[in-house]
Amino acid sequence: MRKKIHPAIIFTLFTIFIAILILNRPTYEDHPVKSKPNAVQVENQALHNLDKPIIDVSGWQRPEEINYDTLSQNISGVIVRVHNGAQHTEKNDAAYANGIDKAYKSHITEFQKRNVPVGVYAYLASPSKEEMEKAAEVFYNAASPYNPSYYWLDVEEKTMSDMNEGVEAFRAKLESLGAKNIGIYIGVYFMQEHSINTDKFTAIWIPSYGTDSGYFETTPNTSLDYDLHQYTSKGRIAGFEHHLDINLISTLKEKEETFRKLFLRP
Numbered sequence: 001m002r003k004k005i006h007p008a009i010i011f012t013l014f015t016i017f018i019a020i021l022i023l024n025r026p027t028y029e030d031h032p033v034k035s036k037p038n039a040v041q042v043e044n045q046a047l048h049n050l051d052k053p054i055i056d057v058s059g060w061q062r063p064e065e066i067n068y069d070t071l072s073q074n075i076s077g078v079i080v081r082v083h084n085g086a087q088h089t090e091k092n093d094a095a096y097a098n099g100i101d102k103a104y105k106s107h108i109t110e111f112q113k114r115n116v117p118v119g120v121y122a123y124l125a126s127p128s129k130e131e132m133e134k135a136a137e138v139f140y141n142a143a144s145p146y147n148p149s150y151y152w153l154d155v156e157e158k159t160m161s162d163m164n165e166g167v168e169a170f171r172a173k174l175e176s177l178g179a180k181n182i183g184i185y186i187g188v189y190f191m192q193e194h195s196i197n198t199d200k201f202t203a204i205w206i207p208s209y210g211t212d213s214g215y216f217e218t219t220p221n222t223s224l225d226y227d228l229h230q231y232t233s234k235g236r237i238a239g240f241e242h243h244l245d246i247n248l249i250s251t252l253k254e255k256e257e258t259f260r261k262l263f264l265r266p
Helices: 007-023 039-048 068-073 104-113 129-146 163-177 188-193 255-263
Strands: 054-057 077-083 118-123 151-155 182-186 203-207 228-237 240-249
Touching: 039 255, 054 228, 068 104, 077 104, 077 129, 077 255, 104 118, 104 129, 118 129, 118 255, 129 151, 129 163, 151 163, 163 182, 182 188, 240 255
Parallel strands: 054 077, 077 118, 118 151, 151 182, 182 203, 203 228
Antiparallel strands: 054 240, 228 240
16 A cells, blocks of 8 residues: 655655755846936926026046035036046046046036936147047047037137137037037137137037126126026035036026026937
């Protein structure tokens, strides 16, 4: 006569079998995925903060000295330096020898994490058309993964005999690589002195400080149809204990429409 197996033994064997299956199942490595900022949240927050200032930052504003939570609540947008030209023979405190800003990744990541819209800029300082094109490529390759709303060319220094040719070479190369929104930051006097043509840029950003008191004093003296005005280099905003460059939408433009153009249409 066949011996009957006790139910308790069957349950124990079944439990062991299930445990073996679980322990031997294939495992998969968890790869972090870089998520893009939520466009709706970015837009809602930016429009809520529309009357707050726009700042520009670089490696000279050290990430460890910034309270990003507080600063982000007190601004509407930020423009981050990614490239500092090609004039360096050695790295400095704010940029590497190849011109790449030391803090751009931290700045962009921290602001985007807090739904602050981000544009980017490069300081132009190359000595030839060819070098301008190389710098534009380095700039685009570094900045484009972050999907910035605008690419700005910061033109302040004469580094070529025909500076206008160099500016156009940089702009055209940037456009050929895929950048759609390309603006220029330039002082009125420098633009006139060096015959810089702004016609091919889709936005203009002008510095005009007055006495640079830290407060808005005067509008730029120009007939240019500019979009953004940098009105001081000595601004103070909660979240950072040192001076900041502060900007506002041109007082001659409709604020929300222009803000959308510069920061909400990547």
